[in-house]
Amino acid sequence: MRELTYSEALREALREEMLRDSRVILMGEDIGVYGGAYKVTQGLLEEFGPERVRDTPISESAIVGSAIGAALMGLRPVAEIMYMDFMTICSDQLVTQAAKMRFMSGGKLSVPMVVRTQYSLGRVHGSQHSQFFPVWFLNVPGLKVVLPSTPSDAKGLLKAAIRDEDPVLFVETGLLYRMKGPVPEGEHFVPLGKAEVKRRGNSLTVVAFSRAVHEALAAAQKLEEEGIEAEVIDPRSLRPLDLAAILDSVRRTGVLIIAEDDVKTGGIGAEIAASVMEEAFDYLDAPILRVASPDMPVPFSPSLEREYMPNSDKIVQAARKLLK
Amino acid sequence: MRELTYSEALREALREEMLRDSRVILMGEDIGVYGGAYKVTQGLLEEFGPERVRDTPISESAIVGSAIGAALMGLRPVAEIMYMDFMTICSDQLVTQAAKMRFMSGGKLSVPMVVRTQYSLGRVHGSQHSQFFPVWFLNVPGLKVVLPSTPSDAKGLLKAAIRDEDPVLFVETGLLYRMKGPVPEGEHFVPLGKAEVKRRGNSLTVVAFSRAVHEALAAAQKLEEEGIEAEVIDPRSLRPLDLAAILDSVRRTGVLIIAEDDVKTGGIGAEIAASVMEEAFDYLDAPILRVASPDMPVPFSPSLEREYMPNSDKIVQAARKLLK
Amino acid sequence: MVASVSVVEDVPPADYSKHGLTREKLLWMWRKMVEIRLFEEKVEELFLVKGLLIGPAHLCYGQEAIAVGAVAALRSDDPIISNHRGHGHALAKDIPPRLVMAELFGKAAGTCKGLGGSMHVAIYPEKGALYSSAIVGSGIPIAVGVGLALQREKAGRVAAVFFGDGAVNTGAFHEGMNLAALWRVPVLFICENNMYAMSTKVERTMAVESIAARGLAYGVNCMAVNGNDVAAVYAATAQAAERARRGEGPTFLECKTYRRKGHGVYDKAEYRPPGEVEEGLKKDPLTRFRRVVLEAGLLTAAEMDSLENEVKREVEDSVKFAQSSNVLSFSELEKYVYFVGE
Amino acid sequence: MVASVSVVEDVPPADYSKHGLTREKLLWMWRKMVEIRLFEEKVEELFLVKGLLIGPAHLCYGQEAIAVGAVAALRSDDPIISNHRGHGHALAKDIPPRLVMAELFGKAAGTCKGLGGSMHVAIYPEKGALYSSAIVGSGIPIAVGVGLALQREKAGRVAAVFFGDGAVNTGAFHEGMNLAALWRVPVLFICENNMYAMSTKVERTMAVESIAARGLAYGVNCMAVNGNDVAAVYAATAQAAERARRGEGPTFLECKTYRRKGHGVYDKAEYRPPGEVEEGLKKDPLTRFRRVVLEAGLLTAAEMDSLENEVKREVEDSVKFAQSSNVLSFSELEKYVYFVGE
């Protein structure tokens, strides 16, 4: 199969959806002339023109707000927020407005929009440009939250997000933009809410999100040498969450690790752990462990940031601890 | 002991701290002339003057931002954000600025400030004025998060928050402002990070926050009639969290329910459940259950809102389910 | 930068017809203003006397001329965005009072099926009431996006967003106005300056005198008008709307009025200085309109009274309707969180 | 409303002494401008040629006159707030280059112990560099609070906050400016208009021409100055600071300059139209200053060159220092999250 980078795959998704549906428009800082801070939207201004690819001032609330307004009128805006950190600026619009519109209107309003953003943990950006806090949006009914970990998923899920009738927060991983991977030719669509088993195994289950999926796969590789067969599951979207897929695996393995780039306390792993326990208590042979970022802001210093980040070794250690 | 309402207790805390320390200043919308939307700051403008009790325009980012600046310069600002919902507007300032300043500066900066806010679930305010999402701030190292459930705690914890050297988000419960309760005379100080066992019992543990504490106590009362002795623990602050107190109880009872007003998925109960399981797996006789708000925005209609809210009956049902 | 704020003068009755204010239109305006007034009086009674309503409610009496004058100058398919003080916007957009009342009662027959409440009654897209935000200022950037869609549609529609004097101090206002100017969207930003944001007088929220002049910083067309003269509001809105329909971009329109009572229905508004309220009440838009059109012989007292009586009955009926309606069943709510198919 | 923007003219060398620009001050200015220039050139080399530095870095060459002119007009105990493009602010505040360089290398000897990085080098309260935010616009409301504290302190201190042309489109700018005007805080809002926000030219971010005029909407004192004339920036800042020290409130000062290179160190800035860069480079503040002071005989080429050589050595030394320094140990980090006692 042909290989694309994560950002090429995203671009292909945007382009295909823009070709398919003239209601799809893009808006964000530096997405037009510059092609996006990560070049995801490169070439789209040239192809689709400034009406559909709109550069904006540095006004995150207005970016998301105007995307909402456009969506209310039937367009399908895809807004780009350059760093996830800036979601702290526009969360009124996404959380208190967009996510509640269908409900508050008794089902009359529909806000089919996507907010694309990315987190830059691991890119030596320091505390204010490395935050990853998907739990905020997981805690907001009315939103969908997507976390693609591979080029193929990035493409298929973005297409699904754009066609979705509800507001979707689509969180890309900055560190993965240049990652290459196979992406099927032609129409490739990955429905929201379907986990993928990225590797089969029976000794333990590792549920991982975003970049941590690759750490989990690397850990599984290492564990294999010790005779431990880890199953790696990537839920790919947090809301809707494919809990059934996780439960299936945990009922088989009895042991669960959750690998995640966000801060452990109050993070998304907590919800997975709590839900799994609620539904599969009797199947658990050991406490569920979370391998996540420690409870501190992200240090700038490159070597400290590396130590800070969850990685395959930390997953391996957790696995050994559980299986000893 | 004398009785005060929750808002009187808060006012007393503010007043005492303002008398004690001239660096304490207040800022927020309608806190001066009007005495605050919930009258917490009533009389303080008259007593302390407009330099220390500052009405602001409707500018939540600037309220929190200017509080940060003042704190950086050694003042002790207490900012009021009228509804927790509006934290979605100023979270850049609290989360991406204040919470990270000490760390990013290598320990040189200190931001001793309090953001007081309240959530209005149960006050028929609809989807945009009833949100309660403490998990956002639990997921932010560098912040402290306080959730007082009684007049006495409200007073003692607010004093502790004001004297704290770190930024504190102090989340009051709108429905409790008129609740009366005993508050010790004189200096009354409740340190952050110390849970209180609000009721002793050996059959099961209920960890509850904010308004849900009262529902848990009512549930315990009902359960007592069935011979079930519930222990009710109120951690009072989420960060720092007194996990030890919870673990002590769970190790005794083996059964845990978490009662919380926030939305269940991705809420604070998830973190408590995950942490308890991690630390006390072998002591658990049953899955940990969460009694929380359902996964939807808050409906306006008064009767629907009542059905929506966690209450003592739902806690009782959960307890019966676990103990059957 | 746009040079200055254009101040729209009060419109003398002699000029009404020149502005397109036909008899029919005047009757409609009277009807709607009375409808809003009586509706709000009834709501206040239901809260304070009867105790049948609870929760926050921000009444708009005293401000009727703004909703009515502005909406009268718009097309019925021009979408509006409302705010926490939105009963008047809803009624002006011809949403039947019974649906608005049912919403206040939290009933399934309400504009939002009882899920929105007072601050969202003006969400009723069937009548062009597109959305209403209870977060001060937040409707403004949303309106920009609505304008973007209208611009693309090329059908000459314009959008209007209503907000208060307090809203101009929010970041959302600034970001929204700037983007609106840049994208030249066909949007009217209508500021109802009722002198107060909750307890805070407008002069205590900004160090400048003119709210309208704030728009100059963005390069939008800026207008100021007496918000108690429904004809002037109409004329200003019509002018701004025409401009927008011609593709000349957004207008920021400040309508000066007075909040007759408290911020919310329970607020006694004791923070207002003595004398001010009396002054404010003198400018009542209904009294003024009635006097003007009667003096000019444009409408008769009889027809005005008869409309008033009709409205009275309708408002009474709205309460009965609302009271006798059902609440959604809780199990239905789930289907409004996410799209579940048509 | 304040009537208009006061445009501060370029200061001819004949007027230098009138403005308090002594020889000593001029030497300091030259030294600092050269220091910033050479520092940034070194940083660029460390990124692009040597590959020793990674992460984002926003260089400020071409903008030296703003940091230097403004800081020269402030007292050393006047706090400043910087932003993502802050190396120059740090150096102008007399933070030793080796500490700034060590921060870029993520070392414990850095201004932030290596925890902040390039966008936060100007956090060094010991020298009055109070804070630096990497979130565009966010420093502005914070500066208002700093001003509040200074106002209370009554010691005549003022605060200055630096931000770019892009920042004036953020909600934080609007809320902060309004509050600053209302509270009349002693704060200078210094906008470094380098014509670009990332790839976006200033004219594509707002529909008005003057950034300085934006301040008029808030009722603050508004000034515009040639940001490439260090003496003019100095004069404007001095005037604004005096005003603030007298209790007359905040000033919004637009300094017009040009971003000589890309937004970040890796950005080739190919989006700039041909010719523009050449025009921009002609206005280089260092070349200009050198020419002017030499022509006027205020400084000699020899002393200027000798300072330049001194700086060169210092910059080289800063790299050695940074390279040979240690990184904090990870286990220490924990103690910087919350207060752990003095």
Ligand SMILES: Cc1ncc(C[n+]2csc(CCOP(=O)(O)OP(=O)(O)O)c2C)c(N)n1
């Ligand atoms: C962002 C935000 N801050 C505060 C509030 C609380 N609040 C609701 S209405 C209001 C006053 C609004 O004043 P104004 O904009 O003048 O409108 P008015 O109520 O006078 O119509 C306030 C402070 C809110 N809803 N949203």
Ligand SMILES: Cc1ncc(C[n+]2csc(CCOP(=O)(O)OP(=O)(O)O)c2C)c(N)n1
């Ligand atoms: C709120 C926010 N939005 C976007 C960014 C990403 N970003 C960093 S610098 C920058 C451009 C800033 O332009 P300007 O304010 O003119 O400052 P300059 O870089 O030109 O000095 C952008 C978009 C950010 N850091 N913060």
Ligand SMILES: [Mg+2]
């Ligand atoms: Mg008002």
Ligand SMILES: [Mg+2]
């Ligand atoms: Mg710039």
